[in-house]
Amino acid sequence: MLSKNEVKYIQSLCHKKQRNETGLFIAEGPKLAEEILVSNYIVEKIYALPEWIKKNNNINAAEITEKELNQISQLQTPNEILLIVKQSSVDFEPILKNNFTVVLDDIQDPGNLGTIIRLCDWFGVQQIICSNNTVELYNSKVIQSTMGSFVNVKICYKNLIDFFNSNKNIVVLGAVLNGINVHEVAKPKEAILLIGNEGKGISNDLLPFINKKITIPKKGKAESLNAAMATGILLSHLT
Template sequence: MLTKNNAKFIKSLQLKKFRQKEALFIVEGEKNTLELLNSAYKVKTILGSEQFLSDNHLIISKAGAETIEVTDKQLASLGSFKSNDKALAVVHIPTEPTYERRGIQLVLDDIRDPGNLGTIIRIADWYGIKSIICSETTAELFNPKTISASMGSIFRINVFRRNLEGFFKEQSGIAVYGALLNGDNIHKTKFDKEAYIVIGNESNGIRETLLSFIEHPITIPKLGGAESLNAAMATAIICDNIFREA
C-alpha cells in the first residue's frame, strides 16, 4: 500500500537536491523499468499496476526490491509522466565504474539539455559505444528527462563526469576529434578505431579552453538553409560516419 509519506518521498526525487541527498533516482514507464530490471542497477522499490506486477513477477522477484501495487492515478501523480499507467521504480545511484580507455568514446562539453543528453546516450548505445565522458557542467545523468530520452540505454552505458581540461592532460596516444564549424569534411574523414569525439554546447560549441586538445577538427557539411543542428542530431551523424565502414 502506498502511504502519504512514501508518495511525498518519491515525489521529492523529482528534484536534484533530494536525489543527491538520498543517492536515489526514479525511473518511469514500463519500457524503462523493464530495461532497469535487466541491468545491474540496484532497485529499492517497484511501484506498478496489478497487471505489470503480475506479468513481470519473476524478474521483479529477482531484483529483491520492495513492491507496491498502485493505481493509474497514483502513478501519474508520483512522476513526471502523466501517461504512465504501468510502473515506476526507485533506484540507488551507483558508484562510478572504473574508467577504461577503449574504442570510440564520446566527450560531451557542457551539454545542458537533459533530453539531448539522454538521446546521445541512446545513440551511443545504438552504435555500440560503451563510454561517455561528460564535463562537470553537462546535464545531470539521473534527471528524469535524461532517463526518459535514453529509452533504457542509460543502463548499458558507462558515463563519467570529469574536468575535461584535466582529463585530456592525462591522456596521450589517442586521437581527439572535435565537432567544429571550421573543420575537415566528416564525409571524407577516416577515424581511428580508438578516439575521443568531442561534442560541444548546444549554443556555443566546444569551449575555447579545450580547442588546444583537439587534433582533428571535423564538421558536418551544410548543404541547405538550416542555421544549426542540435547536439544529439550532430552526434548521430558523426557516429554514423565513424561506423559506416565498420
C-alpha cells in the same frame, strides 16, 4: 495504499539535491523497467498498476492505483510502473586504448543527453565522459529519453581540462562548424569525439586539445543541427 509521507518522499526525488542525498533516482514505464531489472542496477522499490503486476507476477512490486501513480509519476502520461533505483558511480577511469569514446562539454538539455546515450548504445560506444557542468545523468528526463540505454553505456563526470591533460596520446576529434568534411575522415580504431554545448559549442579552454576538427557538410540553408543530431550523424560515419 501509499502513505502521504511515501508520496512526498517519491516526489522529492525529482530534485537533484534529494537524489544526491539519497543516492536514488526514478525510472518509469515497462520498457525501462525491463532493461533495469536485467541490468546491474539495484532496484530499491517498484510501484506498479495491477496490469503490470499480472504480467510480471514473479517480480516483487507494490500494487498502486492509477490515481496514486499519477501522484508520484514525473511523466505527462504515467505508464504502469515506477521504479526507485540506486545510482551507480559516475566516477571511474575510462579505458581509452582501443576504444571510441564520446566526451560531452556542458550538454545542458536532458533530452539531448538521453538521446546521445541512446545513440552511443546503438553505435556500440561504451563510454561517455561528461564535463562537470553537463546535465545530471539521473535527472528523470535524461533517464526516460535514453529509452533504457543508460544501463549499457558507462557514463562518468570529470574536469575535462584535467582529463585531456592526462590523456594526450589519444586523437581528439572536435565537432565544429568549419572543420574537415566528416566523409573524408577515416574510421579511427581509437579516438575521442568531443561535442560542445548546444549554444556555445566547444569551450575555448578545450579547443587546444583537438587534433582534428570535423564537420557535417551543409548543402542547404539551415543554420545548425541540434547537438544530439550532430552526434548521431558523426557516430554513424566514425564508428
